[in-house]
Amino acid sequence: MTRTTVQIPTPLRAFAEGNAEVPVEGDTVDAVVRSLASRYPKLQKHLFTPGGELRNFVSVYLNDEDIRHLQRGATPTRDGDVVAIVPAIAGGASAAVSDAPLSRDQLVRYSRHLLLPEVGVAGQKKLLRSKVLVVGAGGLGSPTALYLAAAGVGEIGIVDFDAVDVSNLQRQVLYTTQDVGRPKLEVAKARLEGLNPALKVNLHNAPLRSSNAMEILRPYDVVVDGTDNFPTRYLVNDACVLLGKPNVYGSIYRFEGQASVFDARRGPCYRCLYPEPPPADLVPSCAEAGVFGILPGIVGIMQATETVKLLLDLGEPLIGRLLLFDALAMSFRELQLRKNPDCVLCSPKATQKGLIDYEQFCGVPTASAPRNAAGVPEITPEELRDELASADPPMLVDVRDPPEWEIAHLPTATLIPRGELPNRVSELTRARHVVVYCRSGQRSSQASRLLLDLGFQNVRNLKGGLLAWADHIDPSMPKY
Amino acid sequence: MRPVELSGSQVRAIRAHARATYPDECCGFLVVRAGEPDGAPRRVLAVERARNEFDGERRRRFVIRPEELLEVEGRLAGQERAVGGFYHSHPDHPAVPSEFDREHAWPWYSYLVLGITEKAAGPLGAFELDPDSGVFVPIPLVIPRTTDWSRGKRTPKSLLGEEGTP
DSSP states (O other): EEEEEOOOOOOHHHTTTTTTTTEOSSHHHHHHHHHHHHGGGGGGHHHTTTOOOOOOTTTEEETTTTTTTGGGOOOOOTTTTTEEEEEEEOOOSSOOOOGGGHHHHHHHTTHHHSSSSSTTTHHHHHHOOOEEEEOOOTTHHHHHHHHHHHHTTSSEEEEEEOOGGGGGGGTTTTTOGGGGSSSSHHHHHHHHHHHOOOHHHEEESOOEEEOTHHHHHTTSSSEEEOOOSSHHHHHHHHHHHHTTEEEOOOOETTEEEEEEEEOOTTTTOHHHHOOOOOGOOOOOHHHHHHHHHHHHHHHHHHHHHHHHHHHHHSSSBBEEEEEEEETTTEEEEEEEEOOTOOTTTTSSSOOOOOOOHHHHHTTGGGGGGOOOTTOEEEEEEHHHHHHTTTSSSEEEOOOOOHHHHHHHHOOOOOOOOOGGGGHHHGTTTTOEEEEEOOOOSSHHHHHHHHHHHOSSEHHHHHHHHHHHHHHTOOOTTTOO | OEEEOOOOOHHHHHHHHHHHTTOOOOOEEEEEEEETTSOOEEEOOOEEEEOOOSSOOOOOOEEOOOHHHHHHHHHHHHHTTTEEEEEEEEESSSSOOHHHHTTTSSSSSSEEEEESSSOEEEEEEEEEEETTEEEEOOOOOEEOOOOEEETEEEETTTHTTTOOOO
């Protein structure tokens, strides 16, 4: 039998003979808590419902981790584990808006849902209270938003900033020929409200960026990723992980589609699947590669299905599974996804605690991503040459991998490969100012961002990296 | 049931918080001395704002995440202080606990509820859960009369509600 220590919160100590900590045996968290309650029967009603379930405002932590992020009650314990019972404090004024009965129109409109015992009046009310954000009102966002509006989701937010183009009509079923040239958001709102007049549509008429993502996503229960580019996809994922929201993912390529639900609280996130984006020049867009027009319809409706299931807590969500669809073969395949134990974002070893510059992370050429105030400060090769010759030269950090260092490096540099940087930042603390470089300036920019996020004030990135150094300062330096 | 003693400036701090988050509910911690015997009046040493993390209609609900409670308790433990209860506001609702409040209440803690409307903060109510009956019972709220010579005498009545109605 496994021996653990249970920590009892102050309000419950009176029911456990005043004890703050009690040794309890049990092989799972559930067994431990039940054993505790049987030892102190007065605790029973404060921890469990009359049906014997753990009350939903009783949080249980195993060694500082919420068991809802582990295997809940079934989480195995080991000798010496600490199980902490923590009150979740909740309350609020009574007359919740949602307690209003369904109107006559709603009873008729949603009657086919109400007939399903799995949905029923309670489920429909839940949907009417729900808020879903659809990022991108294109091929995937169109069918998703239409079905969510029809199903009775109370509030739908849409992020887009495009106008309807005639080439969209082959697959973006929110729009008609007469809408060409009009802003997508304006058309989408009218169309969705026409379908369901009680629906509240929130328009977010701007590209999703690191600077606005948290604010835009925060009010929503579920986020649907209908984006067509990697920077936004990583941004949506990261913001969802940081905010603890489920991210219903879909993507399409020619005749093939993918769908999954990324909820870092219960499974892997997008970064667990793809820690790094593919090189920018290997990623064709729909505009370049073409797409089978019906494909986004199928994938978008799968996203809508998963969204409603999540909102109603119904069935088996597509968490930890990647669904692959091939329209030519008309076949579905499923891959099991695991949480990456080293995920920079959602693992216990996470190093990334905020949003980053996604254009840069995905290697989008800087020409299309103009620098702004939030960017990493840069130094040109000429400026660096002058500073290195000055009385107060910067500390030079080379973040490439050792084989690259062997090919060429700057004489006074220190090699700290990018992956080791988080653990070796102490080597930089004495430097008054730091210049980070790599081959082209991309990796070093990410490394600079990391240092800036960690609180280093005077960090600059060598613009264009060693390639630029070779071009402008030292032609003898080998370029690779 | 132990009475709660609160200073006038603490009441004003709770009101200011409720005004700042209106029409959403605000919530926060009541900091007390650790290890006070049960039954002794509970003097609030400080009020501290908490984040309302309810994932939905915050006009009607509040949730304090357990992580935040753990963090605050951990910080207070070194100062021989503890969380002795919570306050929250009821925008456009009376300062009495709702059924939802009762269902989610824990014994031992003191609960303060502030009614607030768009025009003004209203009265403050104090409650504690009776662990045997599972009922919220009102507890005495003591706001000592303070004398502010620069502004004349402050009467406790003015602390009961900005509209003057307790």
